[in-house]
Amino acid sequence: MEIDVVELSRLQFAMTAMYHFLFVPLTLGLSIIVAIMETVYVMTNRPVWRQMTKFWGTLFGINFVLGVATGITMEFQFGMNWSYYSHYVGDIFGAPLAIEGLMGFFMEATFVGLFFFGWDKLSKRGHMVLTWLVAIGSNFSALWILIANGWMQNPVGTEFNPVSLRMEMTSFFEVVFNEVAQAKFVHTVSAGYVTASVFVLGVSAWYLLNDRHVALARRSIAIAAAFGLASALSVVVLGDESGYAATHSQKMKLAAIEGMWHTQPAPASFTAVGFPDMEARETHYAIHIPWMMGLIGTRSLTREIPGIAELVENAEARIKSGIIAYDALEKIRAAGGEADEAVTAQFEEHSADLGFAFLLKRYVDDPREATEKQIALASNDTVPTVWPLFWAFRLMVALGFGFIGVMAYFFYRANWRGMTFPRPALRLAVWMIPAPWIAAELGWFVAEFGRQPWTVDGVLPTVMSVSHLSVADLAITLAGFVTFYSVLFVIEMSLMLKYIRKGPYLDVPETEQWMAKHEHRLRTHDGNVPGATPAE
């Protein structure tokens, strides 16, 4: 396997996936926020809520289209760049991707057209139902994508077929109700809701700072803060759930995130900050919080969490077992699939470790000829580079708690302080807009980089997963994607900013009438009338 091709393929996948995920979280959250706004409109009949629905809907549309466009790349890139992966696990991994299309994306994409074009063609209620269907469709999409991704982290319900030479599904139920997938799903969609809440909050804060569209902005803040607070709590709780699930499914990732080099007596301490050192296998200048890691990871005071050194030893044992499986598999293949019982039994006993033998392919063509030194090298490869994980994780968590704080504050001001917001808080809200994107990308980085050296944990190493391509192929597509995506990003941002600056559409006469009639209700607790005109 050509290592350059592997590295370039990884780079391209990381780039296109992270780019795709600039648009996805906003779609997930904003679709729901818009649906909530429209529901309030249908219930109260107040034009300002329709104006809000349409305004945030426009921004939703500008964002949505790039999510769709870049999603096309994701759907086909497995086959393009990860051909052996596609062959090896397509039997399981392909299913949730196809169901995503059937159950989620089809619904979302079919109705989103009518969201924009159907205002005059449908009843108010009809249109509202449709907006909800778009939101539900997006979230169903996320569910199935995360079931697929969850399976890469924790491959359940599958076994190797020695004739078709690939993993095949043994239980669809296990794949769907994979605990990692379920926790990841709620964690990820909640992160999307937080992203959209921060976005709505920030844009509305900018309007308030500039004394524009006050009625729209205040109501938007009220919705965003309530929805954002609930979601920010959910992100952290489910993030914790993911960590708990990782203690039994992805021990190495957990140990690497924590910089836990050796098994500690239970309950283990949590390293709050420090400088992990791969060579020395220790974390310099570490500040420990006693007991915390044991409590988070095992929810007990007595169970141990294995450290990196012990996990490497464990990997070495599994590599040796994998070599036996590999040997048996070669014999089965040589016999045309009909080897004697002893060989078959040998294969079945060790087949769970077959993937570990593949780790040796980096050093030797036939794992059976590996030397002790090569086995030691391959065992060491099971440790992902610790420091990026260590820091990415901590930054993500800090941001996560930050969102809870900010959302709680705005929630309080919106509900108990008559929707008045001090200017510094509004400025913070504007500056905070990029933060949830940073947190979300860091989260994916931790999940995917932390799974290295595997594409499917314990089953298929990344170096074996790639297509038979040349460096030239990858150079062309990588350059193409970088250029193309950069241009699209600039265009998207410029349109987004243009439409934010421009402010909501004209529903003006109706809204102004309504506001004149209901002036007394719009007055804030200090007696000021918000002099809002919905559009200049």
Added chain:
Amino acid sequence: MILHELIDFEILRVIWWLLLGVLLIGFALTDGFDMGVGALLPFVARTDLERRQAINTVGPVWEGNQVWFILGGGAIFAAWPPLYAVSFSGFYLAIFTVLAALILRPVGFKYRSKRPSQSWRSGWDWALFVGGAVPALIFGVAVGNVLVGVPFHLTPELLSMYDGPFYAKFLGLLNPFSLLAGIVSLAMLLQHGAAWLALKSDGMVETRARRMGPIFGYVAAAGFALAGVWLAVGIDGYAFVGAVVTDGPSNPLLSEVTRGGSWLDAYGVRPWIAIAPVLGFAGILMAARTFDGHSDVAPLLWSKLGIFGVISTVGLTMFPFILPSAVDPNSSLTVWDSSSSHLTLFVMLICTLIFMPLILAYTAWVYKVLWGKVTQDEIADNSETVY
């Protein structure tokens, strides 16, 4: 799980081969007219308002239509993993070109009318042209390549190795036959787009579409006929050597395949499949003939029938082959050795049976809500909200 054994593996494979056809045809019938409209845009509509009119005929539906493509990819991955693995890596740069073109399209639809500038808008018009014409051409070229045989082989570990020249990765192998297939595909979808515009637009856009539509129809029909003759005299088919296991594990290397004879031998073995090319010709030609009639719907319906016939012809002619290898016939992917496992095919069938009727129902409902012509007045009145 015993439940999945209710349906034989062999039968499930055939069902999924049919469903693959359903998805490809669904894609061509729906997204096909979007691509056709995109490719016709600079010619069929001249003024900005005309262009907006043409774009807005597909404005509310292209997103849903495009999911047929995404779902097609997902279904190939789920039901035919070796096909997914071999084809997308083998046609690497061609797929990249298609993806780039297809990414331009959504962005073009959505962003074009968001700025008033003339150069901005005409830039996106050409993006929509590329987004329609390039995939329509390349899909056809790919099908042509499949009929000729694709230069790949499988290693004993079933890693797919591409053996063709580097340049061929861009557009697939540009041999004359594949180019002809590309032209058939492009012409067919251009006619389809024109038929859609005849139904959904009025004024000059409709007039021009009705004038151009038949030309593409005749080109498509002539190309289709020529391709048939070419297959009869110039291109070898593929066949299994000896008996084939139809319900074994999927490993293409276990069966022996030879190159020789003709693809058209299938019409001797299963004469009934001749219905497919007959429908193809009938649909395309009738569509071309009805453009100058008074009916708004007739060209589109005939064009749909034509596309159905043409795509079915390819599938039925090749059955059970899906992706033959030009360099190592034994590596060829067929219905019997490149599917997912018995259980996966069963689970996916259940999911499809649940969701496909729902999809068809709500898609039909959306088209019903949007029924009627898109007029220039409508665009002018809703200038802020439409594309």
